[in-house]
Amino acid sequence: MVKMYYDQDAQLDVLKGKTVAVIGYGSQGHAQAQNLRDSGVHVIIGLRPGRSWEQAEQDGFEVFEVDEAVRRADVVQLLLPDEVQAKVYQEQVAPHLKSGSALFFSHGFNIHFGQIQPASDVDVVLIAPKGPGHLVRRVYVEGFGVPALIAVHQNASGQAKELGLAYAKGIGATRAGVIETTFKEETETDLFGEQAVLCGGVSELVKAGFETLVEAGYQPEIAYFECLHELKLIVDLMYEGGLANMRYSVSDTAEYGDYSSGKRVVGEASRQAMKEVLKEIQDGTFARNWIDENRQGRPNFQRLREEERNHQLERVGAELRRMMAWLDGKKKEPVQS
Ligand SMILES: NC(=O)C1=CN([C@@H]2O[C@H](COP(=O)(O)OP(=O)(O)OC[C@H]3O[C@@H](n4cnc5c(N)ncnc54)[C@H](OP(=O)(O)O)[C@@H]3O)[C@@H](O)[C@H]2O)C=CC1
Ligand SMILES: CC[C@](O)(C(C)=O)C(=O)O
Numbered sequence: 002m003v004k005m006y007y008d009q010d011a012q013l014d015v016l017k018g019k020t021v022a023v024i025g026y027g028s029q030g031h032a033q034a035q036n037l038r039d040s041g042v043h044v045i046i047g048l049r050p051g052r053s054w055e056q057a058e059q060d061g062f063e064v065f066e067v068d069e070a071v072r073r074a075d076v077v078q079l080l081l082p083d084e085v086q087a088k089v090y091q092e093q094v095a096p097h098l099k100s101g102s103a104l105f106f107s108h109g110f111n112i113h114f115g116q117i118q119p120a121s122d123v124d125v126v127l128i129a130p131k132g133p134g135h136l137v138r139r140v141y142v143e144g145f146g147v148p149a150l151i152a153v154h155q156n157a158s159g160q161a162k163e164l165g166l167a168y169a170k171g172i173g174a175t176r177a178g179v180i181e182t183t184f185k186e187e188t189e190t191d192l193f194g195e196q197a198v199l200c201g202g203v204s205e206l207v208k209a210g211f212e213t214l215v216e217a218g219y220q221p222e223i224a225y226f227e228c229l230h231e232l233k234l235i236v237d238l239m240y241e242g243g244l245a246n247m248r249y250s251v252s253d254t255a256e257y258g259d260y261s262s263g264k265r266v267v268g269e270a271s272r273q274a275m276k277e278v279l280k281e282i283q284d285g286t287f288a289r290n291w292i293d294e295n296r297q298g299r300p301n302f303q304r305l306r307e308e309e310r311n312h313q314l315e316r317v318g319a320e321l322r323r324m325m326a327w328l329d330g331k332k333k334e335p336v337q338s
Contacts, residue, residue: 021075027134032137072097083108086110087117100122103126108188114285125153129151130148137172146174148174197278211225225314235251
C-alpha cells in the first residue's frame with residue numbers, strides 16, 4: 002500500500018533553528034537551496050572555488066569550502082554528481098559531520114551500491130525530486146511542486162522521517178505528493194526510468210523518427226517539428242491528464258494510428274531490452290561500468306556526448322529555436338564546468 006505525504010503531513014518547524022548545507026550548486030543544488038530559503042529555512046552552500054561558487058554568491062548565499070559548510074550544518078544535503086560523491090564524502094564530509102546531524106541525498110546510488118557508508122550516529126535520508134532541478138525551481142516559483150520520494154536508511158535521531166518531510170515541504174515537494182520508499186527502490190527505478198524511458202528511450206525514439214523521415218527525403222525542419230518539438234506539447238497533455246487527455250485532444254486519425262502502429266514501434270523486442278536494462282541495474286553491472294568509466298577519465302562518455310551534440314537533429318533544432326523568442330532564458334546552461 003503506497004504511503005503518500007502532502008503539505009499537511011509535514012512541519013517546516015522541524016527545521017527551525019537548524020542550518021542546512023547544500024553541497025553542490027548545480028541542477029538540483031541551486032533549486033533545492035533557493036526553494037528552501039524561500040520557505041524560511043537557513044541554507045548555506047558547500048563548494049569548491051569555481052563557476053558554481055560565483056553563481057551561488059551572486060544568488061545571495063553564504064558559500065564555504067565543503068568541509069567548513071559541513072562543520073556548520075545540522076543537515077547536509079549532498080548534491081554533487083553521483084560519480085564524485087564518494088571521494089568528496091570520504092575526504093571532506095565524513096571527518097566533519099557532527100554526531101546527531103543528518104546526511105541527505107537526492108539519489109540513492111552511493112548508499113545502495115555501497116560507495117558511501119556513513120557513521121551510525123547520523124540520520125541518512127533520501128529526498129529525491131522526480132524532476133530536473135531547473136523545473137524543481139520553476140514549478141516552486143509558480144506556486145506548485147515537483148513530487149519526490151522519501152526514504153530513511155538510518156534513523157539515529159528517531160526523527161529522520163519528520164526531518165525528511167520538513168525538507169521535502171521546504172523544496173515544495175509535499176505540494177505535489179511525496180511517496181515513501183527505500184534507497185534500493187529509488188535507485189533502481191530512477192536508473193531504469195532515465196535509461197529506458199525519460200532520457201535514453203525518448204532520445205533514441207526521437208532520433209529514430211527524425212532519421213526515418215530525413216532518409217525518406219522529407220525536409221529535416223519538418224522532421225524536427227514532428228518528432229521533437231511537438232513531443233513537448235503532446236507530453237504536456239499526458240502530464241496534465243494521462244494518456245486519455247492526450248488522446249482526447251489529438252484527432253481520431255492520430256488516435257487510431259496510436260493504437261495500430263505504436264506497438265509495432267515499441268514491441269516485444271523493446272520490452273525484452275527494457276528487462277535486460279533493468280536486470281543490469283539490479284545486479285550492479287551498470288553501476289560497476291559507470292564507476293569504471295569515471296576511473297578511466299570517461300573516454301566513452303566524452304566521445305558519445307560529442308557525437309550526440311553533432312547530430313543533424315541538434316543542428317536543425319538550434320536554427321529553428323532561434324526564432325522562438327519565448328524560449329529565451331528557458332535553456333539552462335550547466336553551471337558546473
Ligand atoms: N539533475 C537532476 O535534475 C537530478 C539529480 N538528482 C541527483 O542530485 C545529485 C546532484 O546532481 P545534479 O544536480 O545533476 O549535479 P550537477 O552536475 O548539476 O551539479 C553538481 C554540483 O557539484 C559541484 N561539484 C562537482 N564536483 C565538486 C567537488 N569535487 N567539490 C565541490 N563541488 C563539486 C559542481 O560545481 P562546479 O561548478 O565547481 O563544478 C556543481 O555545483 C545527484 O545525486 C543526482 O543523481 C536527482 C534527481 C534529479
Ligand atoms: C530523468 C533524469 C533524472 O533521473 C531526473 C531529472 O529525475 C536525473 O537523474 O537527472
